[in-house]
Amino acid sequence: MRNFIKKEIEKAVKKLFKKKRAFEVTSDTKFGDYSSNVAMVTGGNLRMNAERIKTELAASKNIPQIFSKTEITGPGFLNFYLSEKGLIEGLKCISDCPKQGLGQKVQVEFISANPTGELHIGHGRSAFYGDALANILEAAGYEVEREYLINDSKESTQIKELGKTVLGKGEFYLTDYLKRKIKDLRFKIQDDGEVGYAIAREIQKDNEKFIKRIGIKIDKWFSEEKELRQKTEFKKALELLKNKKLIYEKDGAIWLKTSKYGDEEDRVIVRSTGEITYFLSDIAYHINKNKGGYKKIIDIWGADHQGHVKRMMAVKKMLGWKFDLDILISQLVTLKEGEKRKKLSKRRGDIILLKDLIKEVGLDVCRWFYLEKSLSTHMEFDMDLAKERSQKNPVYYVQYAGARMASILAKSQISNLKSQKLERRKFDFAQVGLAMGSLTKKNNVESAEAKSKLSPIRNLIKKLIQFPEVVEDIAKDYQVQRLTKYAYELASEFSQFYRDVRVIGSKNEKELLALVALTRKVLEDSLKLLGIKYLDKM
RNA sequence: GUCCUCGUAGUUCAACGGAUAGAACAUGGGAUUGCGGAUCCCAAAAUCCAAGUUCGAUUCUUGGCGAGGGCACCA
Numbered sequence: 365m366r367n368f369i370k371k372e373i374e375k376a377v378k379k380l381f382k383k384k385r386a387f388e389v390t391s392d393t394k395f396g397d398y399s400s401n402v403a404m405v406t407g408g409n410l411r412m413n414a415e416r417i418k419t420e421l422a423a424s425k426n427i428p429q430i431f432s433k434t435e436i437t438g439p440g441f442l443n444f445y446l447s448e449k450g451l452i453e454g455l456k457c458i459s460d461c462p463k464q465g466l467g468q469k470v471q472v473e474f475i476s477a478n479p480t481g482e483l484h485i486g487h488g489r490s491a492f493y494g495d496a497l498a499n500i501l502e503a504a505g506y507e508v509e510r511e512y513l514i515n516d517s518k519e520s521t522q523i524k525e526l527g528k529t530v531l532g533k534g535e536f537y538l539t540d541y542l543k544r545k546i547k548d549l550r551f552k553i554q555d556d557g558e559v560g561y562a563i564a565r566e567i568q569k570d571n572e573k574f575i576k577r578i579g580i581k582i583d584k585w586f587s588e589e590k591e592l593r594q595k596t597e598f599k600k601a602l603e604l605l606k607n608k609k610l611i612y613e614k615d616g617a618i619w620l621k622t623s624k625y626g627d628e629e630d631r632v633i634v635r636s637t638g639e640i641t642y643f644l645s646d647i648a649y650h651i652n653k654n655k656g657g658y659k660k661i662i663d664i665w666g667a668d669h670q671g672h673v674k675r676m677m678a679v680k681k682m683l684g685w686k687f688d689l690d691i692l693i694s695q696l697v698t699l700k701e702g703e704k705r706k707k708l709s710k711r712r713g714d715i716i717l718l719k720d721l722i723k724e725v726g727l728d729v730c731r732w733f734y735l736e737k738s739l740s741t742h743m744e745f746d747m748d749l750a751k752e753r754s755q756k757n758p759v760y761y762v763q764y765a766g767a768r769m770a771s772i773l774a775k776s777q778i779s780n781l782k783s784q785k786l787e788r789r790k791f792d793f794a795q796v797g798l799a800m801g802s803l804t805k806k807n808n809v810e811s812a813e814a815k816s817k818l819s820p821i822r823n824l825i826k827k828l829i830q831f832p833e834v835v836e837d838i839a840k841d842y843q844v845q846r847l848t849k850y851a852y853e854l855a856s857e858f859s860q861f862y863r864d865v866r867v868i869g870s871k872n873e874k875e876l877l878a879l880v881a882l883t884r885k886v887l888e889d890s891l892k893l894l895g896i897k898y899l900d901k902m
Numbered sequence: 903g904u905c906c907u908c909g910u911a912g913u914u915c916a917a918c919g920g921a922u923a924g925a926a927c928a929u930g931g932g933a934u935u936g937c938g939g940a941u942c943c944c945a946a947a948a949u950c951c952a953a954g955u956u957c958g959a960u961u962c963u964u965g966g967c968g969a970g971g972g973c974a975c976c977a
Contacts (some may be wrong), residue, residue, distance in 0.1 A: 388918060401920065410957070438921050439957060478977070488975095521976050607959090617975050629904070635975035642977045670906050695907065696970065700914080736926095737915060740907060742970060746914055749927060755940040756927065758957040764940050772937050841918075849916065849925080859941060868937045880937095900942085 365400060365430075365454040366391055366833050367461070369444060372427055373402050376420035380413075381406060392604045396435070396443030397450075403440035410440035410740075418442060424541035438700050451822065453828035458886065461832050463505025465839060469657055470506045472498045474664040475575070475582075476513040479564035480526050480537040483571060485745070488718040490664045490694045492734045492895065495580045496844050497662070499893040509656070510583045512575075513649065517563045517588040518557035519639060527560030542567075561589060574719060578727060579895050592648050598640050601648040602633070610682055611780075620647075625678035646672070647679050653687075660688045662842070667696050692842065694739050701747035725750040728896045732759040735894055736848040758852055762891070763899050765855035765862075769884040770900035772867050776877050820861040824883060830880075831886050851890040858883055 369389050377385055387402035403414035414436045421427045430450035436444050446454065474494025477487050494510070502508045516523060528534035530546055531554065545566055551559050568585075575582065592598060602618075605611050610621050616636030620643070623630050633644040653661055665672070670693045680689050699716060722730050729750050736758070737743045746894060754759050834850045837843070867876045888898040 388920090390920085392916075393921080394919070399921090404920080404957075441921070480977095515977070525976090615975080619975095632975045637975075639975085641975070645977095667907075667971050669972085669977090673906080684915080691972095693907070698970095733914095741915075742908055744914065746927085749914075752927090753940090757940090758926065760940060761926090762930095764938080768938060768941090819957060837918075843918095853967075860943095862937080863934095863942050866937070 365446075365450070365457055365461075365829055366431070367836075368426075368457075369398055369400070372421060372424055373400060373442075376417050376424070377402060377406075380416055380420060386578070391833050392826060393443070395437055395441065395570050397446045397826060398444040400442045400444075401440075402442060403418075403436075405430060411436065414440040414442055443645065444629075446826070451825045451829070455825060455882065458828060458831055458882075463503075465501060465504045465506030466835055468506050469509070470501055470660045470662065471511055471653060471658045472501070472508045472662045472664070473511045473513060473653075474498075475580075476515070477571065477747050478515050478522055479568040479571065480522055481539055481567065483574065483718045484542055485697045485699065485714045485718055485721055486666060486694070488721065488730070489697055489739070489743075490666065491580055491718070491737055492731050493576065493694065493844055494664050495665075496731075496735055496746070496847070496894050497838075497842055498581075499895065500835055500838045500844065500847065503835050503893055504887075506839065509658075510581060513581045514564075514568055514585060514587045515645075516561060516568065516580060517593045517645065518561045519593060520588070520645070522643070523560035523564055525555040525560070526564060527556035527558070530559050530563050531556065536649065578718075580724065586649075588645060589651070591652065592645065597648040597652065598644055599793045601644060601651055602640075603650070604683075605647075609684070620679075621682075622675050622678040625681040627674045627678040633676055643672075643675065646676065650676065650679065650685075651683070654683075654685050658687050660690065663689070664694055665691060666694055669693070690842070692739055695742045698742070699747055700744040700746045721725050721745070728763075729757065729759045731895050732783040732848060736845050738843060738845050757897065758848075760902075762855040762887070762902055763897070764850050765858050766887050766898050767892070767900060767902045769858065769864060769880050769887065771879065772880050773884065774900075776867055776873070820857075820864045821879070824857045824861045824879065827854050828883060831890065847894055851887065851894065854883070854887055854890065858887075 366389050373387065373389070377387075378723075385405045387400060387405050389398055389400045391398055393399040403410050403417055408412040418434055418436060427434070430447060430453060431444045432447035432450075433445040435445075437443055443883070462708065472494055475483070475487055475491045477483055483491070497506045498510050522536075525534060525536040529536050529538050529542070530549075530551070533556075542563075545563060545789050549563065549566070551562065553559060572582075572585065602611075605620060611633065612621070613619070617632045619630045620633050621630055631643050632641055633647070634640050650661075663676075672692070673691045676691060677689065699721075716750035725733075731747055733750050734743075749757060753760065755764065830850065831854075834846055836844055865876065866882060867873060872877060891898045
């Protein structure tokens with residue numbers, strides 16, 4: 365619906381001003397179902413321009429049918445009010461509207477925890493966020509590949525350190541969990557890298573199992589050892605950089621000229637010992653990504669990697685990669701319980717594991733609490749609210765509304781159909797229109813009762829229409845928290861509708877049931893994208 | 903010291919450069935004779951400070967102040 369308005373305005377502006385203008389159309393403002401700032405970017409007399417655009421739109425074929433009213437307010441905002449037909453058209457658009465990402469390949473790389481131990485609450489953020497973002501991009505039409513990088517190269521420092529610990533020569537990564545792992549294994553070899561790699565594979569198996577268990581889908585587990593080191597991709601990357609004259613030697617090490625491409629200083633890629641650095645490995649990894657034919661690559665990194673963003677961007681520039689590279693930084697997570705705040709600190713060794721958090725509050729609640737906040741906020745996980753098993757907890761509030769929808773449907777004739785059939789049922793949008801139409805008629809005879817019923821139906825439909833718009837916005841700017849907000853608002857609109865509008869036994873029962881069924885479908889889809897269970901009963 | 907984030911009601915969070923800054927929890931009131939009261943309604947309550955850009959700034963720029971993180975030939 366929003367895109368439809370945009371197109372119509374574009375046509376009008378082109379005709380009136382002979383020049384392209386960047387403008388916005390906003391959904392559901394206080395001043396209308398849709399509002400646009402288009403007149404504000406035209407220059408000159410803003411209000412007069414708004415009038416001209418309004419007149420031009422009124423003369424168009426579609427606008428007068430879709431909107432009952434168009435008005436100008438404030439310094440020159442254009443506000444649109446959906447007509448009954450407009451509301452119905454909007455409902456159709458929920459499933460039929462064109463998707464912006466069609467035919468474009470996107471890679472989302474996330475979690476990528478080192479195979480040296482279990483996942484902690486910091487990984488949880490990247491895990492749930494990346495998973496939901498990938499779901500949403502898919503819903504927006506993109507062809508999405510979800511990748512997890514396993515830093516398991518036998519030559520890497522952390523794998524060697526892990527090996528040393530296993531062989532009793534060090535203490536890195538030594539947790540109770542690792543001690544248990546070590547007990548199970550016997551090694552004939554004494555090489556740090558080999559032993560580290562062997563145990564890392566075991567740890568990785570556990571982590572993969574866990575990630576699957578918490579409902580996160582990964583398409584490709586990318587092993588640094590198998591895909592890069594064994595295929596001599598590090599050397600190839602080095603050759604490539606050498607041929608392009610982007611490296612030089614200093615103090616026995618090999619440096620990359622990143623400072624010429626936006627980084628603060630040049631970086632070492634091969635140490636004077638001959639060992640490669642993590643940075644070269646990461647370059648080789650991204651050279652590999654570049655071969656994938658992606659339009660867009662999204663890397664979700666932890667806050668401890670934020671210093672690497674500039675150097676990676678520098679590499680993209682120097683090698684002239686065509687794909688869009690979006691590096692998102694997931695900020696640190698703190699737990700808050702009562703007045704106490706626990707920080708995630710590797711040094712202090714009091715890492716809080718993700719599995720323990722999920723055990724404490726449940727998977728759905730856990731996902732919701734992570735996903736309702738933007739990735740860049742330094743979030744505090746509110747344990748007290750998360751543990752609350754009542755309406756205070758937004759997750760249960762939303763699920764409760766869903767259960768009510770299902771309950772209404774179950775009590776109606778539709779209950780004869782299997783629930784699966786119900787999901788696939790094609791909704792008769794005209795029926796909903798009929799319901800509104802008859803209510804409007806009643807409204808004309810000033811029935812107070814009908815009037816009170818009209819508004820909640822309209823509000824509910826408006827909220828439903830926004831679903832594809834929310835998905836589209838998130839696919840553009842990655843602000844996943846908008847979807848949790850949307851799901852909550854939808855549940856809230858439905859609760860008000862439920863209070864004011866009697867469905868079963870009403871004159872328009874069939875039509876209202878269709879609306880409830882559609883609401884249920886949209887709520888279920890929203891929750892599915894977030895990875896949170898929709899429940900018919902709770 | 904420098905780089906990256908963040909700073910919004912008592913608390914946890916929202917807000918494509920837009921209009922009267924939204925929610926939730928907590929607090930204080932209220933509703934209900936019916937589809938699940940795990941509901942609904944009302945009230946009080948906030949943009950760290952100072953300049954600048956703009957018709958318009960929580961948002962952008964600069965400078966402070968405060969918090970977290972990064973600054974290795976570790977990852």
